[in-house]
Amino acid sequence: MELEKDLHPALDNEQFFLVYQPRWNVKENCLAGWEALIRWNHPRLGIISPGEFIPIAEETGLIVPMTDWTLKKACLQCREWQARGVLEPISVNLSVRLFQTGSLQKTVQRILDEAGLDPQWLELEITESMVLYDIQEIIRQIEGIRNMGVKISMDDFGTGYSSIGLLDMIPLDTLKLDRLFTNNLESPTKRAIISAIILMAENLHLEVIAEGVENQEHVDFLLQLGCRNMQGYFYGRPMSIEQIDEWMKQRS
Ligand code: G
Ligand code: G
Ligand code: MN
Numbered sequence: 088m089e090l091e092k093d094l095h096p097a098l099d100n101e102q103f104f105l106v107y108q109p110r111w112n113v114k115e116n117c118l119a120g121w122e123a124l125i126r127w128n129h130p131r132l133g134i135i136s137p138g139e140f141i142p143i144a145e146e147t148g149l150i151v152p153m154t155d156w157t158l159k160k161a162c163l164q165c166r167e168w169q170a171r172g173v174l175e176p177i178s179v180n181l182s183v184r185l186f187q188t189g190s191l192q193k194t195v196q197r198i199l200d201e202a203g204l205d206p207q208w209l210e211l212e213i214t215e216s217m218v219l220y221d222i223q224e225i226i227r228q229i230e231g232i233r234n235m236g237v238k239i240s241m242d243d244f245g246t247g248y249s250s251i252g253l254l255d256m257i258p259l260d261t262l263k264l265d266r267l268f269t270n271n272l273e274s275p276t277k278r279a280i281i282s283a284i285i286l287m288a289e290n291l292h293l294e295v296i297a298e299g300v301e302n303q304e305h306v307d308f309l310l311q312l313g314c315r316n317m318q319g320y321f322y323g324r325p326m327s328i329e330q331i332d333e334w335m336k337q338r339s
């Protein structure tokens with residue numbers, strides 16, 4: 088395929104860049120962190136979404152050096168914000184393929200060292216799809232990474248495979264409620280599920296972040312259900328560094 092051929096040199100040719108989306112603590116009305124999201128600036132096709140090229144990168148193995156690059160870039164950015172007094176964690180999405188390299192923990196440690204970033208500021212987002220793989224091995228690696236002080240969140244929670252059972256197996260810090268819930272808050276069933284998830288998360292000492300928050304109505308509903316942390320277009324789109332500077336000026 089065309090994209091596959093172009094993807095390979097994209098890393099060396101510096102065609103990838105990161106955008107960052109804010110997480111918002113609604114109770115305290117303050118910034119609660121950033122999620123780094125990769126973009127590909129294709130020389131002819133323009134900006135391509137990761138939804139299109141991550142699956143190809145996973146198939147070809149390019150996902151491994153690509154994630155290396157993303158982690159490094161995100162950690163350095165977090166460090167730079169810290170130097171400017173912005174003390175918020177950064178999260179990076181991880182493909183399950185990274186666990187198959189067997190060297191993820193070492194890589195993360197090396198990158199944190201190189202960036203001079205304390206592990207507490209890094210969060211790795213995983214998804215439920217990893218139950219399809221050697222889950223015991225993945226859990227072993229997650230334990231190692233968490234013991235370093237890095238946080239782990241479950242992305243897109245509630246839509247994938249055996250969610251609840253996983254919570255008993257995988258050591259986690261944060262649940263990110265899939266935006267499908269946020270988009271269906273008028274449904275009493277969805278509201279009941281969210282409120283149960285939030286209660287369960289509290290008892291498990293997990294943070295909850297609602298994704299896909301797009302308007303005040305979403306915020307009000309989610310607050311009623313006990314959710315404090317939110318992410319979505321209502322608070323900020325994924326932004327470039329230049330856009331973030333502007334966004335921060337407007338908010339301060
Ligand atoms: O940013 P956007 O909505 O286009 O993201 C689409 C999908 O790509 C999301 O599921 C998101 O988690 C994923 N994604 C974005 N950046 C990365 C990345 O750096 N690594 C991996 N593995 N997935 C990413
Ligand atoms: O799978 P993951 O949660 O990592 O996907 C993150 C992506 O979700 C972001 O890159 C962004 O493109 C998309 N996203 C973020 N906020 C919103 C939102 O409020 N509405 C919609 N429709 N998509 C969002
Ligand atoms: Mn994510």
Ligand code: NA
Pocket residue numbers: 242243244263265266298
């Ligand atoms: Na998500």
